[in-house]
Amino acid sequence: MNSFHTVPRLVRAFAIIASVGAALGGCASSQSTASTDTEQTITYTATAEETALIKSDQPLPPGPIVMYMNGLSCPLCATNIDQQVEKLPGVSDVKVDLSTGKVKANLIGPSTPSPRQLANAADAAGVTLIKIAR
Amino acid sequence: MRTIIACIALAFALPCFAQEALNTESATQPAPNTIYVKPQFRFWRFGVGAVPPSPTVPGAGTQGVSRAEPSVTVQMGLVKDLSFSLKVPMIIEDRTFPAERNLSFALGRVDTQFKLRVFRSDTSSLDTIRAVVYAGALMPGGDDNVAPQTVDPYAGFSAMIIRGRIGVTQSIRYTITTSGGSWEYKNLGGDGPADALKYDTAFMYRVSPAAFTAENSGTAWYASLEVNGLYETNGDNEILLSPGLLFEAQRFAAEFSIGLPVVQDVHHRSPLEFQFSAGLRFVF
Helix, strand or coil: CHHHHCHHHHHHHHHHHHHHHHHHHHHHCCCCEEEECCEEEECCCCCHHHHHHHCCCCCCCCEEEEEEEECCCCHHHHHHHHHHHHCCCCEEEEEEECCCCEEEEEECCCCCCCHHHHHHHHHHHCCEEEEEEC | CHHHHHHHHHHHHCCCCCCCCCCCCCCCCCCECCEEEEEEEEEEEECCCCCCCCCCCCCCCCCEEEEEEEEEEEEEEEECCEEEEEEEEEEEEEEECCCCEEEEEEECCCEEEEEEEEEEEECCCCCEEEEEEEEEEECCCCCCCCCCCCCEEEEEEEEEEEECCEEEEEEEEEECCCCCCCHHHHCCCCCCCCCEEEEEEEEEEEEECCCCCCCCCCEEEEEEEEEEEEEECCCCEEEEEEEEEEEEECCEEEEEEEEEEEEEECCCCCCEEEEEEEEEEEEC
């Protein structure tokens, strides 16, 4: 029976932990760059021009690119995105940086992916491509 | 009773964030053509049952059960937002009846499941909100001593929110059980003639690194705390508090948790004394 008496205390403890978590979460989502404890979370937004570029079917020229992603929450998520992007023709050296949400890649060869293909690969991996930069 | 209601209300009232916890169905899934392989080991110890001993009804009056379940789950992304998983468990069970002791080893209930993501909102570089619906069926076990010989369908919903270092997942799952018969006495939770509602909340906190950097974003440690509830339509209700630990790298994860009952309103089966779970996850 002792374990039953500890229930209210456990429930209260769990509720406190959860509400602290919710409070921290609320802070993190309210600004474009916010801090959760020591964590920096960056909300990427794109200009109309950058959004239009993401929808383009025109193959990107060879060379290094930086993709700005939202939703890269964990190391396993990083694996999902690098596997999906590396499957595209002409993509190599994919590197994911969870601290900034940036995915760097090198486009090589005569056949390179279009921004739309990169956005679709990100979407399939469960994250959102916001913009592409050189 | 007020405690039970408080626990249930808490479980449903929480906002939903989280990484993938061991005992809570998560709103995560592999990308298309990506495969997760999850070898897991679970152990349960059940105490003296509420069902009185009976010399005529096989299984009635079980005095104590130790059950171990090694299993392998393969989950594959089929197309965008849709995955399929297959779990194959083995059961090793030591069940003591009033007049005899029965040691069994058999194939457990194969679990087939489809999971469909119905919502995703990536609100920042790290933060996300996502939800899935899932449905599947538990297949007949290899031996009637350790698992029902019926196909039991189930459906559920899971939602999660990740905010920086913190995540919460909420899942509910309803299973239509069709076993009946002798399983009224062999039920250890969710296997008997009564339908089962499983309700789970997982709270996860990234212990290390405190902040991802370009150098340390390859691995992470999480502390987890789950509230795992099982309600059966015969009125039985049990809630476990399950603390645990998760290590996650880019190609694999390792995790364990211990479940301890904090609410036990069980009158049709043996009450759980504790549960231990450990597992690995590999990405291919």
